[in-house]
Amino acid sequence: MIEPSLALYGDAFERVDRHLEELLGATGVRYCLLVDRKGFVLSHKEALWAPRPPALDSVATLVASNAAATAALANMLGERTFSEQIHQGENGTLYVESVGDQALLTLIFDASVPLGRVKVQTKKIITQVAAILAELQDAPPVQFSEDFSKGASALLDDLLG
Template identity: 30%
Template sequence: MLGSDLVMYDEEFKQIDAELQRLLAQANAKVVFLVDKNGQLIAATGETENLDTTSLASLTAGNIAATGGMAKLLGEKEFSILFHEGQRDNIHISIIGQRVILVVIFDQRSSLGLVRLRVKKSAELLGNIFNQLLEKVEAEKGSGKGGDSPFAEITDEDIDKLFG
């Protein structure tokens, strides 16, 4: 069960961040972010200052999970794209590599067509980065290299301190 933990390293994080920024610019979007299917925010870029990205991430994952449940009932594997249209802002949600969720928030400065086109291109790139990341995690596990793990020397005291 713990074998599928999500781990992020600096190198891949920078690659992902760069790709999200590129997508943000090319799609003329307001905000772009990436969420794990379990609701953990992986990276975000754009006008995020006044946005509760943690809550958005959790609700996005809930949304994808609920839609996935509907898909199953209909005999579909998944619905890979969701689109919510608002009066001012719109949200485009897509699943990448069955593991992560790419969210693009945009307004009238962009269009659904443009967002879809750019998301399609980025999805492939991001998918590759995640594959690379997963291989790396597996390789590190295989080599038993846990020396720099933050957990290796955790004590009861460390945990007690968390609660003051």
């Protein structure tokens, strides 16, 4: 089974979540997602006024796939990487910015939001989010004791019969 490349939890998750909330407020975008490069949503925020979001798991998978294809194009053109992607339609825009080698910050917004504001505010937040993700690389993996596993199994048996 494919698993996310990052385990974003606890204090690190809360700090990333606050940065996404800040970005949402500073830019006026509808949706803000932090996606790993395998296509898993690590964190997301949406504006209170935003309409029902698209299927975020599908968006994450397609964004990660597109980033992989874009990386291959960059390589073919002699670039190490292209750090951002912009997909602009008549009514909406999808902006994707790399957060180091681990994740992609994805923003979805309508035509009323200036792209320049989104880019400036995103660059401010990316440095902070990248630092949090870098901390996670050095963190030891979460270890559950045998008692936890037995307790969880017993709870599931009780719930599911």
